[in-house]
Amino acid sequence: MSLVVYMAALPLVAAAMVLRRSRTTPRTPLTVPTRATAFLGAVCFTCAAPATLAAVNRATGIPNVGAPITYSSISAFSCSLIILLIHWRGGPRERIRRQVRLSIAVYGALVVAICVLFALADARTERLTDLDTYYANTPFMREMIVLYLTGHLASTIVLSVVCLRWARDKVTGLLRIGLRLILAGLLLDVIGFELAKVTAVMARWCGYDLDVLSTTVAPPAASLGALIYSAGFVLPRLASAAAERQSLAGYRALKPLWSALRDLTTTPQAEPRWWQLWWQLPSSRLYLLEANIRDALLQLTAQFDQHVGRAAYAAAVSRGASAEAARRDSEKAMIIDGILRASGQTDGSPDPPANFRITLDLVDLADAVTRVRALAPDQVQA
Secondary structure: OOHHHHHHHHHHHHHHOOOOOOOOOOOOOOOOOOOHHHHHHHHHHHHOOOHHHHHHHHOOOOOOOOHHHHHHHHHHHHHHHHHHHHHOOOOHHHHHHHHHHHHHHHHHHHHHHHHHHHHHHHOOOOOOOHHHHHOOOOOOOOOOHHHHHHHHHHHHHHHHHHHHHHHHHHOOOOHHHHHHHHHHHHHHHHHHHHHHHHHHHHHOOOOOHHHHHHHHHHHHHHHHHHHHHHHHHHHHHHHHHHHHHEEEEEEHHHHHHHHHHHHOOOOOOOOOHHHHHHOOOHHHHHHHHHHHHHHHHHHHHHHHHHHHHHHHHHHHHHHOOHHHHHHHHHHHHHHHHHHHHHHHOOOOOOOOOOOOOOOHHHHHHHHHHHHOOOHHHHHHHH
């Protein structure tokens, strides 16, 4: 069992290492949450292995102390998944910070409660594989087990609901593949881990023995499920460069857009120095520039006005454009208006949309921004 769990942890460790940020790469909003999620997933598997539990118990001299450590790491992993989803969804920075703080506060309190309940419980008999069912009727241990299962189930439900909503949108490419992987992993986690664990614990409450569900079915299902939905989060980050136009022409086309954005936000300007460019491939330069632009656009969300987008959508439809083309015009108009407002070229208070995701081709957006910036100030106001 320990070998299986350790092998499940290895791909997550590898993902965390691959996602490591170099000194010339900007710290994007998704970099830290993605690495933290992969790392915490590996910690969960490592802590849950019977060999690790036995080693921790021996090192501390406290029977079963590995249990609250494992349950706390599972809670931290559940919290990291929600935080990653919050950053992936995007939106105004203040709202993101508020949601992240709330998630950390809730799961932080859960971790504290798990540790306190274990300290109050009488769990002197070491159990490495069947602790959940063995202590299912023990005061305080029972509550501790219910708490960690509830916390993990809550994060699973939240992720499933949000991903199902996204799946109904017209998302394509790696994001679509990622969403499908997340949903498949969550389904396996709910059925194979949560349902098996809860059934085994409740069976103990009713005087029956279904420990095989908790000891044999749940661990491999949890390992496989976590690997699948973690891959769903990590895959778009690992292969995003391959999904975009990786060419020197694309890099040059995006430079005017970055020039319009770089002084309007606090996005780190981590472009390579001139003496580093000679060995970097055009695709690497393009990826770095796209990351800077996307981060800057996310920071400008508060300057967007959804009324401008609606007006642009209506104008495009009246010209006979398709719904998809009208949607692109709407998004493009909101972004350009936001850039002009942030630079002081237009007046008025913005009315930002509640949810905004960048779906435009950045080269098309760069062309539109270049045309608008070439206009005289009075033409821009018009």
